[in-house]
Amino acid sequence: MNLDNMLTHLGEWLRGTGPDSDAVISTRIRLARNFADYPFTTRASNSQKSEIETRAREAMAQPSLTPALEYLSVANLPTLDRQFLVERQLISRELSSVLDGPRGVAFDERESVSVMVNEEDHLRVQVIRSGMALDEAWQQIDALDDAIESRVNYAFHEQFGYLTACPTNVGTGMRASVMLHLPALGITKQIEKVFKALQKINLVVRGLYGEGSRASGDLYQISNQVTLGKSEDQILTEIREVIVMILQYERQARQVLLKERKQAEHDRVARAIGTLGNATMITSEETMELLSAVRLGIHLQLIEEVPFTALNEMFIQSQSAHLQKLTGKTLEPEDRNAERAKFLRNRLRDIGGLR
Amino acid sequence: MNICQFCGQPATIHLTDIVNKKKHESHLCEECARERELIPEGSGSQLNLDALVQMIVGQPTSPASDDLPLNTTCPACGMKYGKFRSEGRFGCAQEYESFRTALLPLLERVHRAQTHRGKIPRRAGSQMELRRLQDDLRAAIEQERFEDAARLRDTIRRKEGSDEPR
Numbered sequence: 318m319n320l321d322n323m324l325t326h327l328g329e330w331l332r333g334t335g336p337d338s339d340a341v342i343s344t345r346i347r348l349a350r351n352f353a354d355y356p357f358t359t360r361a362s363n364s365q366k367s368e369i370e371t372r373a374r375e376a377m378a379q380p381s382l383t384p385a386l387e388y389l390s391v392a393n394l395p396t397l398d399r400q401f402l403v404e405r406q407l408i409s410r411e412l413s414s415v416l417d418g419p420r421g422v423a424f425d426e427r428e429s430v431s432v433m434v435n436e437e438d439h440l441r442v443q444v445i446r447s448g449m450a451l452d453e454a455w456q457q458i459d460a461l462d463d464a465i466e467s468r469v470n471y472a473f474h475e476q477f478g479y480l481t482a483c484p485t486n487v488g489t490g491m492r493a494s495v496m497l498h499l500p501a502l503g504i505t506k507q508i509e510k511v512f513k514a515l516q517k518i519n520l521v522v523r524g525l526y527g528e529g530s531r532a533s534g535d536l537y538q539i540s541n542q543v544t545l546g547k548s549e550d551q552i553l554t555e556i557r558e559v560i561v562m563i564l565q566y567e568r569q570a571r572q573v574l575l576k577e578r579k580q581a582e583h584d585r586v587a588r589a590i591g592t593l594g595n596a597t598m599i600t601s602e603e604t605m606e607l608l609s610a611v612r613l614g615i616h617l618q619l620i621e622e623v624p625f626t627a628l629n630e631m632f633i634q635s636q637s638a639h640l641q642k643l644t645g646k647t648l649e650p651e652d653r654n655a656e657r658a659k660f661l662r663n664r665l666r667d668i669g670g671l672r
Numbered sequence: 673m674n675i676c677q678f679c680g681q682p683a684t685i686h687l688t689d690i691v692n693k694k695k696h697e698s699h700l701c702e703e704c705a706r707e708r709e710l711i712p713e714g715s716g717s718q719l720n721l722d723a724l725v726q727m728i729v730g731q732p733t734s735p736a737s738d739d740l741p742l743n744t745t746c747p748a749c750g751m752k753y754g755k756f757r758s759e760g761r762f763g764c765a766q767e768y769e770s771f772r773t774a775l776l777p778l779l780e781r782v783h784r785a786q787t788h789r790g791k792i793p794r795r796a797g798s799q800m801e802l803r804r805l806q807d808d809l810r811a812a813i814e815q816e817r818f819e820d821a822a823r824l825r826d827t828i829r830r831k832e833g834s835d836e837p838r
Contacts, residue, residue, distance in 0.1 A: 351765060356748075356763055356764040357764055359761055360763035437761070459791070463794065471793050471796065472765035474788075476786070476787055477779075477786075477788055478790060480762075482762055483760060483761055483762075484675070484775065484779060484782065485682065487779070488788045488789075488790060489791060542682065543784070543785070544783065545779060545783035546783050546784065546785020546786070546787060546788070546789055548789050549791055
């Protein structure tokens with residue numbers, strides 16, 4: 318697999334065309350699964366991990382599996398390539414740089430399916446969809462899970478369900494998350510209120526890159542906390558109901574912005590484009606925030622010059638590993654900021670975003 | 673996800689300290705950290721060092737009545753219960769049985785449930801069904817319902833035949 322070929326494409330999660338894509342970036346469901354005959358990854362020896370890897374690869378190499386998955390060993394991958402896969406949401410930071418020994422990931426060409434091997438659990442199966450698509454994602458991952466299970470024995474307990482290394486995942490082993498872009502709730506200062514309400518009903522809010530990551534660029538992942546005692550269907554229904562409500566609030570807040578401070582909002586978006594197109598040094602953090610303003614500007618039809626795909630391309634390609642791959646240079650953090658500014662400047666010129 | 677070592681909620685506060693050249697990791701949720709006065713009330717984010725040291729050195733503080741001795745060992749993989757308590761991860765699937773007494777209240781706190789209600793994998797599912805049929809067969813024989821027993825025996829034979837692992 319040539320990772321450099323992926324560089325100029327948008328993965329499934331940034332395709333930007335799914336249902337409710339005005340405020341939903343992507344839907345993701347993951348299942349934690351373990352093989353019955355091995356200790357969990359943290360307690361497995363390297364030779365056991367290597368056997369797990371082999372069995373996982375065999376199970377995923379079935380010709381009937383659609384889409385076809387290609388396996389990539391992460392253990393042998395240069396740091397830059399690992400970071401690249403993290404940025405594309407195909408692997409976790411843990412798999413990239415915290416864990417050791419034989420481990421890897423299988424994914425498809427569209428980057429809609431990824432299966433991490435020897436993460437905290439032997440398998441972390443993941444399906445991603447653009448926009449709000451919990452049902453489609455579940456149907457696909459359910460079928461994929463069945464296909465893998467036809468070749469391996471999962472660790473399963475009559476009472477506790479699918480057994481996982483961490484008891485917070487036991488039962489269904491399912492974490493369903495929806496990534497939302499909620500700038501208007503942020504501007505109108507209602508976001509904290511929404512999150513407090515979510516905690517009460519056992520839903521978790523996280524930043525862009527999952528557990529422990531800060532929310533940046535008004536992007537939030539909302540996911541279920543409970544995995545035991547409820548069916549997958551029930552969990553998905555609960556999340557769906559909440560997301561529908563949050564979307565309603567966000568859209569209302571956007572309408573209020575348009576009605577009460579359209580000029581100020583237009584100004585904010587124009588200044589964001591101005592900074593993106595003229596800065597000579599810019600952090601990824603600031604880039605996220607400015608691109609969030611531009612994203613909102615596009616949805617509120619305050620600007621027309623920046624196409625949606627170009628926005629998503631800037632979003633992913635301005636991140637460190639992508640940037641270094643694009644320029645073909647290893648960059649120190651300070652040089653990255655200069656290189657990032659140059660990249661954004663050129664990109665905006667190309668698409669005529671700067672007048 | 674790390675879980676709070678006191679109440680089992682997801683931990684948001686992670687402490688690492690080195691005492692006598694030994695690394696101690698603690699994971700707490702905000703509520704328990706406040707309860708133990710690790711975080712001061714109101715604004716300001718300074719940790720309370722005294723309370724912190726006391727917690728780490730004094731660890732484990734009085735275990736709950738349903739807790740297991742920390743040196744309880746999993747017969748399958750040899751991991752001690754104390755290691756699970758401090759790291760929040762099981763070493764192998766058998767620990768769900770080995771540490772069951774301590775696990776049940778933990779599951780209740782985290783999930784407000786103790787029993788799986790979701791998907792059942794096909795293989796394990798058919799094994800579960802087989803076990804249930806065998807129980808039924810035993811009961812039928814004991815109660816001398818021989819027609820039922822014969823029917824159950826045939827069903828079990830058929831299922832066993834089709835479930836041979838590939």
